[in-house]
Each structure stands twice: as C-alpha cells, then as structure tokens.
Amino acid sequence: MTLIIGPHVSIAGGYARAAEEALSVGANTFQFFTRNPRGGSVRALNPKDVEALRDQVDSGALVSLLAHAPYTLNMASKNPDTRDFARRAFREDLERLEILPCSLYNFHPGSHVGQGADTGIGLITEILNEVMWEDQTTTVLLEAMSGKGSEIGRDFSELRAIIDGAQYAEHIGVCLDTCHIFSAGYDIAGHLDAVLEEFDRVVGLNRLKALHLNDSKTPFHSNKDRHERLGEGSIGMEAFKNIVTHPLLRDKPFFLETPQKDFKDYAEEIAILRAFERED
Ligand code: FE
Numbered sequence: 166m167t168l169i170i171g172p173h174v175s176i177a178g179g180y181a182r183a184a185e186e187a188l189s190v191g192a193n194t195f196q197f198f199t200r201n202p203r204g205g206s207v208r209a210l211n212p213k214d215v216e217a218l219r220d221q222v223d224s225g226a227l228v229s230l231l232a233h234a235p236y237t238l239n240m241a242s243k244n245p246d247t248r249d250f251a252r253r254a255f256r257e258d259l260e261r262l263e264i265l266p267c268s269l270y271n272f273h274p275g276s277h278v279g280q281g282a283d284t285g286i287g288l289i290t291e292i293l294n295e296v297m298w299e300d301q302t303t304t305v306l307l308e309a310m311s312g313k314g315s316e317i318g319r320d321f322s323e324l325r326a327i328i329d330g331a332q333y334a335e336h337i338g339v340c341l342d343t344c345h346i347f348s349a350g351y352d353i354a355g356h357l358d359a360v361l362e363e364f365d366r367v368v369g370l371n372r373l374k375a376l377h378l379n380d381s382k383t384p385f386h387s388n389k390d391r392h393e394r395l396g397e398g399s400i401g402m403e404a405f406k407n408i409v410t411h412p413l414l415r416d417k418p419f420f421l422e423t424p425q426k427d428f429k430d431y432a433e434e435i436a437i438l439r440a441f442e443r444e445d
C-alpha cells in the first residue's frame with residue numbers, strides 16, 4: 166500500500182492545474198478549498214477542467230481528493246444570516262461534489278458563540294439534516310478542532326453528538342487534524358495508542374476517513390490553532406513517523422496544511438513521510 170499523501174492546493178487556476186501542482190511535489194492526493202476560504206460565491210464548473218481532473222483520478226495518479234468548506238461557514242452561529250450562508254454554501258458544494266471526482270467534504274463544525282455546545286450541536290445537526298440527502302455520494306467529514314474560542318469539536322464526544330443527531334449519519338465521517346487534537350489535549354506525541362483507543366470508543370475508527378498532518382507552533386493543550394511545519398513544532402517528527410506507519414492509520418489519506426515559504430517545499434515533507442513508510 167502506497168502512502169496517500171498530499172498538500173493543500175489552490176484551485177484558483179482550475180482543478181487540472183491544481184492536480185499538476187500536487188503531482189509535482191510527489192503527492193497522490195490533494196485538498197482544496199471549494200471557494201475562497203473567507204466565503205463568497207463560486208465560478209461555474211468548466212467541464213474540460215473537470216474532465217482533466219477526472220482523468221488523473223481514473224488513471225490512479227490521484228486518489229481520495231478532499232474538498233474543504235470555507236472556514237467562515239458556521240452552522241452553529243446565533244446569527245440567522247450566517248446560518249443561512251452556511252446552509253446555502255454547504256448544499257451548493259455538495260451538489261458540485263456530485264460532479265467532481267472527489268469523495269470527501271470536510272468542514273469545521275462551528276463555534277457556538279456563547280450559546281453553549283449543546284445548542285450549537287443542535288443547530289449543526291438541524292442544518293446537516295436539511296442539506297444532506299439519502300443517496301449522496303460524498304462523505305461529509307467533521308474536522309476535530311483545537312477548542313479555540315467557542316469551537317465545537319474540541320472533544321471527541323462533541324463529534325459523536327453531531328453524528329448521533331444526523332439523519333444521514335452513514336454519510337458522515339471524521340477528519341483528525343494533528344495540530345488541532347494535540348492543542349485540544351489529546352497527546353498523540355506521547356500516547357498515540359491511547360488517543361486512538363479513545364477515538365474508537367467514543368466515535369469509532371470506522372468513521373475516521375482522513376487526517377490533516379500539521380505540527381503545532383503552540384504547546385500541548387494550548388487550545389490554539391497555529392500550524393507548523395512537520396518536526397518544527399511541539400508535536401515533533403517522531404510522532405508523524407508513528408502516525409503514518411500505524412497499522413490503524415497508514416491506509417488513510419493524509420493532507421498537509423503546513424506553512425511553506427514556497428509550494429515546492431511540500432516535496433520535502435512528502436519525501437520524509439514516504440521514507441518512513443519504506444523503512445517500516
Ligand atoms: Fe480545516
């Protein structure tokens with residue numbers, strides 16, 4: 166099994182261009198924002214561009230592409246206009262993903278802005294139940310969060326509660342972001358097996374569909390969200406070696422959201438991770 170690993174790539178120049186960029190750094194997958202990360206509208210799909218991306222997927226050069234919702238999307242907001250944007254953008258993205266050769270759609274569950282996590286979770290499931298449908302082909306991923314501010318998803322039990330309230334739970338999975346969960350207090354550097362056991366007990370490892378690999382600029386349990394290059398933060402390279410070679414994780418798709426001076430520098434991180442796999 167070849168490691169499935171890729172960077173976050175901009176689709177500003179189209180999907181085919183994004184695919185070429187990903188391949189150029191030794192990736193066999195990539196993540197992209199479905200629209201400007203700060204929200205806004207989307208351009209119409211260009212059928213030729215979509216076809217070129219589909220060719221890369223059909224040939225096996227790329228697998229498990231991950232679309233990321235804009236991070237301003239907040240289903241748990243108390244502002245009805247904010248929730249309405251979330252509802253419309255999410256539904257529109259899901260419809261486009263039926264056309265794109267992309268099976269995973271990740272989003273940040275949201276921030277309850279003082280209403281309390283239970284109220285926030287109720288608002289999230291309410292919208293998910295409106296915008297998802299029974300035979301959709303995309304799996305929606307709840308991203309585990311660091312717990313900054315009033316973020317929901319800092320605790321595996323909050324992810325579980327969203328899944329429990331979802332009508333189409335068979336189409337819902339989880340994306341674990343290493344920076345976020347380490348910052349939230351899950352010690353993947355010192356006790357990876359214990360964290361995975363807890364995840365399995367609370368959510369179920371069958372729900373784990375992707376991981377974001379990021380080191381953290383801030384200390385363990387800081388509840389901050391500051392990504393760092395692998396090996397240059399508080400998590401450390403040894404932890405990433407253990408993650409990408411772990412029997413329960415090594416077949417999952419991994420995505421880098423690390424800060425790089427130049428896009429080309431992703432090649433170095435990808436090469437290091439692929440070497441861990443070969444040594445194993
Ligand atoms: Fe994210």
Ligand code: FE
Binds near residue numbers: 308342377422
């Ligand atoms: Fe992430």
Ligand code: ZN
Binds near residue numbers: 345392
């Ligand atoms: Zn983050």
